């Protein structure tokens with residue numbers, strides 16, 4: 001199978017429990033909850049997205065013919081070091097394209113495979129670190145994983161329901177939006193009221209990384 005990649009780059013994981021780790025980011029093109037066009041945002045199932053995932057024109061992006069070609073591209077971005085190899089596969093919605101062949105090819109090059117998903121498509125087996133970020137009003141089928149990362153505030157989310165799912169870590173991430181401070185305050189209040197949850201900040205934006 002071929003893969004449509006918006007962009008790929010070396011940075012630090014900015015979010016979640018693995019924040020601060022050196023990682024290659026692989027951003028697949030396309031999402032099932034929004035077209036990515038601004039004129040569709042207000043009517044999309046997910047309308048607060050902070051990411052351009054349309055097309056294959058970003059740095060390190062392109063069309064890759066097969067899993068070997070794409071895993072080789074990831075390896076070139078990482079460099080020679082064989083230890084602690086980490087790739088974060090995101091998008092867009094990565095579960096539209098991520099298959100076993102790509103996970104196997106990345107494992108063969110000694111990468112741990114982390115994935116950021118909206119959870120509306122079941123995760124491909126073999127992922128080493130799965131982050132699910134639920135969106136209000138969508139049917140989340142992937143209710144287990146390593147971290148659940150809730151962007152907040154999101155009207156229509158049933159916190160008690162999420163708390164019954166099977167995740168090792170429950171994280172709340174302030175929504176990057178016009179009133180960012182209000183979102184930070186709301187996230188802190190959530191943690192104060194429900195200590196299962198931990199605050200995660202988008203550290204890459206704070207320090208000026210991509």
Ligand SMILES: C[S@@+](CC[C@H](N)C(=O)[O-])C[C@H]1O[C@@H](n2cnc3c(N)ncnc32)[C@H](O)[C@@H]1O
Nearest residue numbers: 048049050051091092093116117118133175176
């Ligand atoms: C761009 S999404 C791509 C992966 C997948 N489609 C998803 O939604 O999880 C990557 C992460 O950014 C989060 N995110 C998107 N827009 C955000 C915003 N405005 N503020 C904070 N986090 C945001 C998502 O919830 C998700 O955890």
Ligand SMILES: Nc1nc2[nH]cc(C(=O)O)c2c(=O)[nH]1
Nearest residue numbers: 012013014015090116204210
């Ligand atoms: N540095 C950095 N860390 C991230 N963690 C999750 C991201 C994403 O867009 O999925 C992201 C991102 O876009 N950049």
Ligand code: SF4
Nearest residue numbers: 031034046049092118
């Ligand atoms: S599901 Fe993820 S990629 Fe899709 S629009 Fe929402 S935040 Fe963006």
Ligand SMILES: [Mg+2]
Nearest residue numbers: 050051090210
């Ligand atoms: Mg991002």
